[in-house]
Amino acid sequence: MSKFLKSTALAGALALTAVPALAEKFGLGRAALPDEIAAWDGDIRPDGTGLPVGSGDALIGEEIFATQCAACHGDFAEGIDNWPKLAGGADTLDHEDPLKTVGSYWPYLSTAFDYIKRSMPYGNAGTLSDDDVYSIVAYILYSNDLIEDDFVLSNESFFDVDMPNADGFILDNRAETEYSKWTGEPCMENCKSEVKVTMRARVLDVTPQEETAVADSEEAQPVEVAATSAAAPAEETAAVETVAAFDADLAEKGEKVFKKCKSCHQLGAGAKNRTGPILTGIVGQAAGAVEGFKYSKPMQAAGKDGLLWTEGELAAFLAKPKKYMKGTKMSFAGLKKEADQAAVIEYLKSVTE
Amino acid sequence: MSDNRTGNGTSRRAFLRGAAAAGAGALSATAAKAQSPDPLITEVQPWAQEFGDGVDATPYGLPIEHEGDVIRRNVEWLTADTVSSINFTPIHALDGTITPQGCAFERHHSGAIDLRKEDYRLMLNGLVDTPMVFSYADLERFPRENHVYFCECAANTGMEWAGAQLNGAQFTHGMIHNMEYTGVPLRTLLEEAGLDTAGDLKNKWIFVEGADASSNGRSIPMEKALDDCLIAFKANGEALRKEHGYPVRLVVPGWEGNMWVKWIRRIEVMDGPVESREETSKYTDVLENGIARKWTWAMDAKSVVTSPSPQAPITHGKGPLVITGLAWSGRGAITRVDVSKDGGMTWETARLAKPGEKMALTRFYLDTEWDGSEMILQSRAMDDTGYIQPTKAQLREVRGLNSIYHNNCIQTWLVRSNGEAENVEVS
Structure with missing residues (x-):
């Protein structure tokens, strides 16, 4: 009791001294509730503050990574196309084009947990359990040769991992290295004896062409409309036929399988093209025909050659996308089980709007 | 023209040069005498004869179609996906200094989200006296200010480090916009939650995050937070656009755009930085010896x-x-x-x-x-x-x-x- 009194007296004294420095309060807003704070306050700091109790290892992590992460980051965290590479790059930081990965560059392991837990998987953020995140982080560390496959990563073992580039950062030193030099009265005349052009952008030619952009905006114009309207009636009748015959139980199973597709594909009301095209009504539709989606060249060509996504073609594509169509943008490894292929196709048939 | 120049304090020599040039221009203009009458003048044009659009033809207007090429553009090879990407302000075609919101560059980490004012909440927690929640309506009741600031992505001109690459000011320098913001000073909100608990503010930080899936969390030193940061809800007089963080974004004047967290939903007062992905693996500057600079927040001239x-x-x-x-x-x-x-x-x-x-x-x-x-x-x-x-x-x-x-x-x-x-x- 006396302790309580003492501390309130102390708090009172502090408040008094602080008052002159503080502006008056407006009495707006309301106190945040503990549950609300717990729901949003998830950041994890370099000293481990915020790390949840849990654990995982690279073997479990590999499986989760394959379904949740590999579509973009590759089976071995090597990154597909322009998606981030998470592994490799050791000792490249002082080379031309350094490879900056969790292993080669990130100074704190807490950053990986913090980011994956809150912002991944891409398109389905915040859905991983704490143990899943420990496992994925362990797999990324393993892919960077930073732990053995029997290492169990947990809130307790977290700091047993040495991050190779932990000491690779300095604080902004522009004031000393740059600002002190680039100052004073600048040269106005005879600043150089000659000037030569040493490099030109046209040599590289990587600028988007304005013509292309104009063509893009014209896609909705008469020419394209004419092309698609001819094909449209056939597609509609095909869709109607297949929709009438779908197996509700199988479609329900397919909805679960479709979770693997969700980070890239949407379907149904309000669906938008994402990493992959909208899949509403895809069964029976022409390949490469979803409006506004930029397909790979092989997919465009297949569509032009008349490829239709019949159930058989879809199943073959889903089994091994890269083998079925070399050069497809779909970086998904594939649905090995025929039952999964059938279920997901049934689900695709069931969602018409 | 010459009056303007001298009025703005350029030298007498420049004035003379300008006058001489104007003289030369006048001469060449005479030389370019029209050969035949201009039909745009001699013939009655439809717009001079018929009606134009009535009011309300466009309840909220876009630029006239003849300016249809003055738009944001994306460089596809830069990123894997447009929902985590950037496009560029058409600065080559604009004048003055204020960037219209409709063509101001966008940068998203997981897409521009649809968040209604009614569903908006801003939480202040951590080392504050009372963790608080503010609604959009609450924010509108605090005293607010207007300021014009540029917002430049730290990666603006980034493709040009190793050599000249992109042919156009839009692409080399278009990750920038400049708007007049209306908002509440961040200081006001921090003081409303109370900073006694934080003690000495010198070594304190805030961590800010957005309501979108990426959350894009960043740590900001308390000194900057209390200095000039704004919790903004209007830009150029109107509501922020969806792509710029509607209904509320953070404005961090002069500092790299990544810190201007859009759809800002939480501000935590802390005794150190989080060292989030965006401030360690990204937005840090690798020097020739492989050592990287961090906390390089201010955008130099x-x-x-x-x-x-x-x-x-x-x-x-x-x-x-x-x-x-x-x-x-x-x-x-x-x-x-x-x-x-x-x-x-x-x-x-x-x-x-x-x-x-x-x-x-x-x-x-x-x-x-x-x-x-x-x-x-x-x-x-x-x-x-x-x-x-x-x-x-x-x-x-x-x-x-x-x-x-x-x-x-x-x-x-x-x-x-x-x-x-x-x-x-x-x-």
Whole structure:
């Protein structure tokens, strides 16, 4: 009791001294509730503050990574196309084009947990359990040769991992290295004896062409409309036929399988093209025909050659996308089980709007 | 024209030069005498005869279709997916300093989300006396301020580190916009939650995050948070656009755009930085020896000639020419911009449209006479700290080639005698 009194007296004294420095309060807003704070306050700091109790290892992590992460980051965290590479790059930081990965560059392991837990998987953020995140982080560390496959990563073992580039950062030193030099009265005349052009952008030619952009905006114009309207009636009748015959139980199973597709594909009301095209009504539709989606060249060509996504073609594509169509943008490894292929196709048939 | 120049304090010599040029221009104008009457004048045109659109034809207007090419553009090869990507403001086609929201560059980490004002909540927690939740309506009841600030992505001009790559001011320098923000000082909200608990504020930080899936969390030193950060809900007089963080974003004047968290939902007072992904693996500057600089938040003084430039060639032949561009500094106000037509051998001081304002874009003009010969155009900004915008070579000497971010080098356009311009590097 006396302790309580003492501390309130102390708090009172502090408040008094602080008052002159503080502006008056407006009495707006309301106190945040503990549950609300717990729901949003998830950041994890370099000293481990915020790390949840849990654990995982690279073997479990590999499986989760394959379904949740590999579509973009590759089976071995090597990154597909322009998606981030998470592994490799050791000792490249002082080379031309350094490879900056969790292993080669990130100074704190807490950053990986913090980011994956809150912002991944891409398109389905915040859905991983704490143990899943420990496992994925362990797999990324393993892919960077930073732990053995029997290492169990947990809130307790977290700091047993040495991050190779932990000491690779300095604080902004522009004031000393740059600002002190680039100052004073600048040269106005005879600043150089000659000037030569040493490099030109046209040599590289990587600028988007304005013509292309104009063509893009014209896609909705008469020419394209004419092309698609001819094909449209056939597609509609095909869709109607297949929709009438779908197996509700199988479609329900397919909805679960479709979770693997969700980070890239949407379907149904309000669906938008994402990493992959909208899949509403895809069964029976022409390949490469979803409006506004930029397909790979092989997919465009297949569509032009008349490829239709019949159930058989879809199943073959889903089994091994890269083998079925070399050069497809779909970086998904594939649905090995025929039952999964059938279920997901049934689900695709069931969602018409 | 000459009155303007002297009125803005350029030298008498410049005045004389300008007068001489104007004389020459008048002569050549006489030479370009019309051969036959212009039908646009002699014939009655439909717009001079019939009605135009009534009011309400466009309840909320877009620019007229003839300006349809003045739009944001994306460079597809830069990123894997448009929901985590960036596009570029068409600065080559704009003038003045305020960027219209509709063509101001976008940068998303997981797409522009649809968040209603009614569903908006802002939480303040951590080392505050009372963790608080504010609604949008609450924010509108705090005293608010108006400020014009530029927002520049740290990666603006980042593709140019290793060499001249992209042909257009939009692509080399278009990760920037400049708007008039209306909002509540962040200080007001922090004080409303109370900072007694935080104790000594010198070593304290805030961590800010957005409501979108990426959350894009960043740590900001308390000193900056209490200095000039704004919780903004209007830009250029109207609600923020969805792509710029509707209904509420953070404004961090002069500092890299990634810190301007959109859809801001939480501010936590802390005794240290989180060292989040965006402030360790990204937005840090790798030097030649492999060591990286971090906490390089302020955007140094920079400028670019927006016209003529590769997307804005000279089409009128020789004679009077307006060379114009933008200059800005994240550490203060622009005090002077020099322009060179010969790749940096000689420089002329340009006219600032208005005196520079702190951490806002400044427009400069060099009203000149083009003799039709090749020009190697450059601009060089100075700010009120005395800093002079460096050349690419100067930057590379200190930082090497691998920095990606914070490239504020002098830009060079090679303007040919036919008026076309190209992005080049010079010795």
